[in-house]
Amino acid sequence: VRILFASETEKAEFWLPLLREALPRDEFVLETDAPVDVALVATPPAGTLARLKGVKLIQSLWMGVERLLADPGLPKGVPVARLIDPGMVAAMSESVLAHVLDWHRHHYRYRAQQAERQWRRRKQYLAGDRTVGILGFGELGGDAARKLHALGFNVAAFSRRPKQVAGVQSFTDLNAMLRITDALVCLLPLTRETRGILNSRTLGLIRPHGCVINLARGGHVVIADLVRELDSGHLAHAYLDVFDNEPLPASDLLWKHPGVSITPHSAALTEPRTAVPKIVENVERVRRGETPHHLVDFEAGY
Amino acid sequence: VRILFASETEKAEFWLPLLREALPRDEFVLETDAPVDVALVATPPAGTLARLKGVKLIQSLWMGVERLLADPGLPKGVPVARLIDPGMVAAMSESVLAHVLDWHRHHYRYRAQQAERQWRRRKQYLAGDRTVGILGFGELGGDAARKLHALGFNVAAFSRRPKQVAGVQSFTDLNAMLRITDALVCLLPLTRETRGILNSRTLGLIRPHGCVINLARGGHVVIADLVRELDSGHLAHAYLDVFDNEPLPASDLLWKHPGVSITPHSAALTEPRTAVPKIVENVERVRRGETPHHLVDFEAGY
Numbered sequence: 001v002r003i004l005f006a007s008e009t010e011k012a013e014f015w016l017p018l019l020r021e022a023l024p025r026d027e028f029v030l031e032t033d034a035p036v037d038v039a040l041v042a043t044p045p046a047g048t049l050a051r052l053k054g055v056k057l058i059q060s061l062w063m064g065v066e067r068l069l070a071d072p073g074l075p076k077g078v079p080v081a082r083l084i085d086p087g088m089v090a091a092m093s094e095s096v097l098a099h100v101l102d103w104h105r106h107h108y109r110y111r112a113q114q115a116e117r118q119w120r121r122r123k124q125y126l127a128g129d130r131t132v133g134i135l136g137f138g139e140l141g142g143d144a145a146r147k148l149h150a151l152g153f154n155v156a157a158f159s160r161r162p163k164q165v166a167g168v169q170s171f172t173d174l175n176a177m178l179r180i181t182d183a184l185v186c187l188l189p190l191t192r193e194t195r196g197i198l199n200s201r202t203l204g205l206i207r208p209h210g211c212v213i214n215l216a217r218g219g220h221v222v223i224a225d226l227v228r229e230l231d232s233g234h235l236a237h238a239y240l241d242v243f244d245n246e247p248l249p250a251s252d253l254l255w256k257h258p259g260v261s262i263t264p265h266s267a268a269l270t271e272p273r274t275a276v277p278k279i280v281e282n283v284e285r286v287r288r289g290e291t292p293h294h295l296v297d298f299e300a301g302y
Numbered sequence: 303v304r305i306l307f308a309s310e311t312e313k314a315e316f317w318l319p320l321l322r323e324a325l326p327r328d329e330f331v332l333e334t335d336a337p338v339d340v341a342l343v344a345t346p347p348a349g350t351l352a353r354l355k356g357v358k359l360i361q362s363l364w365m366g367v368e369r370l371l372a373d374p375g376l377p378k379g380v381p382v383a384r385l386i387d388p389g390m391v392a393a394m395s396e397s398v399l400a401h402v403l404d405w406h407r408h409h410y411r412y413r414a415q416q417a418e419r420q421w422r423r424r425k426q427y428l429a430g431d432r433t434v435g436i437l438g439f440g441e442l443g444g445d446a447a448r449k450l451h452a453l454g455f456n457v458a459a460f461s462r463r464p465k466q467v468a469g470v471q472s473f474t475d476l477n478a479m480l481r482i483t484d485a486l487v488c489l490l491p492l493t494r495e496t497r498g499i500l501n502s503r504t505l506g507l508i509r510p511h512g513c514v515i516n517l518a519r520g521g522h523v524v525i526a527d528l529v530r531e532l533d534s535g536h537l538a539h540a541y542l543d544v545f546d547n548e549p550l551p552a553s554d555l556l557w558k559h560p561g562v563s564i565t566p567h568s569a570a571l572t573e574p575r576t577a578v579p580k581i582v583e584n585v586e587r588v589r590r591g592e593t594p595h596h597l598v599d600f601e602a603g604y
Binding site: 087090091093094095097098101102104105106107110111113114117119120121122124126127147150151152246247248250252255256261262263264265266267268269271273274 | 389392393395396397399400403404406407408409412413415416419421422423424426428429449452453454548549550552554557558563564565566567568569571573575576
């Protein structure tokens with residue numbers, strides 16, 4: 001089959017050697033001048049999607065597809081697949097654990113104390129004294145939930161449909177989950193339903209001195225509301241990896257907020273070494289005329 | 303039996319209600335004016351140990367017993383038990399994971415970038431690209447090793463005698479372990495053999511851009527040597543929870559070193575809720591004339 005690689009952010013020189021080695025019989029192209037069977041895309045150059053009418057599969061190189069789906073050039077009727085990359089899922093859980101433990105062990109406070117040369121030990125909690133609430137209970141939320149549970153945390157997870165994961169309390173009622181949550185982790189896809197889901201009303205339901213960890217999309221959080229909850233002392237800290245404008249402008253006040261830890265959309269990057277086998281699986285399914293894995297549900301928006 | 307509680311650091315008002323509830327038939331005292339059967343101690347008031355000649359067990363309320371053993375008043379021939387508290391072991395693993403992940407996910411660098419309002423993504427590594435070397439492979443090292451292995455890290459552990467833990471490479475040759483180590487975690491007891499074990503020679507063997515995490519005792523690290531390895535860029539970061547002088551004096555230069563994260567000996571505190579059942583076990587063994595658990599090996603020094 002002919003496979004297009006089109007991305008302004010993912011580097012072809014990292015991906016193509018691995019893809020060519022894994023799919024030696026197939027042809028890889030970087031331009032849309034001739035018809036292709038499969039298109040591998042992440043922020044493709046303007047106009048690329050409109051030229052993919054006859055393609056059998058548009059395979060995202062990322063898990064989040066909201067920009068792809070919002071592109072007016074996306075041809076109707078072409079299946080789009082999200083990439084569920086095991087390396088990226090593991091990376092996301094590492095970032096979740098890093099931030100939950102930073103808050104749980106008071107490290108964000110000890111850093112502030114270090115700046116003041118202050119030696120003061122805070123009350124220790126057991127993991128079993130804390131509840132971590134996860135927004136999104138798919139591949140990412142499920143993996144993070146299992147790993148948090150293994151460390152002894154109480155874990156709750158919110159999703160549209162109830163799910164069964166050992167040791168994790170499944171919620172379809174967001175408010176009910178937030179009321180028992182100390183540390184809130186957002187791993188949702190960005191859709192009409194989830195935009196602005198973390199606002200003054202929902203953030204106010206989190207238990208006092210809790211934290212918010214947003215590793216999903218900037219659009220999930222109403223920043224002014226989050227800052228208000230931090231400034232009032234209701235929330236102890238926020239860990240933000242994603243923003244409406246990325247890179248976050250140097251003029252943004254968030255950079256200097258003492259209650260906010262900022263990372264540069266680095267919580268989990270697609271890892272070509274683990275992603276390529278998943279792409280190969282979908283290419284082989286296309287070759288055999290089978291339905292690819294992880295197809296986007298256009299109605300749900302992810 | 304009569305049980306003495308003697309500590310200038312652990313608060314009797316937290317411990318006694320739990321102890322009395324768990325051992326309702328026994329008598330608890332706070333003074334050494336009459337003979338006792340068991341002494342529960344952590345930094346006992348001066349002169350306390352010398353008055354414990356006839357006691358059947360000195361039960362430490364801490365895991366580290368080097369100060370107890372160094373007290374010239376410690377009566378000879380009296381068994382001393384370390385406290386292996388499941389809550390404290392879990393807390394230590396939480397702190398190990400928090401620091402390893404902070405380094406692994408570049409969070410210490412992203413904090414420095416945040417101070418400069420700099421958005422710059424660093425190369426992502428998979429856990430399987432990293433080796434965590436643990437000094438000390440007892441209760442603490444074993445628990446941390448299992449949890450790091452479950453996250454996908456390569457794990458090596460150094461101990462005097464080789465041990466078998468699934469997925470963990472056991473070393474009795476310190477240098478051999480350090481040569482494959484990216485993140486070094488010190489959980490050793492402080493003894494004649496381990497004092498100053500982290501010095502310019504051993505730190506120099508750690509792989510470039512690695513980190514050192516000392517959650518054991520200040521005496522394990524030669525601080526001037528560590529600072530040299532940080533300043534040269536050989537080591538990327540150090541996480542220090544313990545110091546020769548605690549509290550760390552406000553005048554100490556370490557407070558302001560950009561490559562050092564300081565916590566106030568808070569990595570793992572004894573947790574009365576989980577420690578009391580372990581103390582009860584040893585009291586019951588004394589009552590039945592059996593050998594208590596976790597007795598100190600005076601020759602080994604822990």
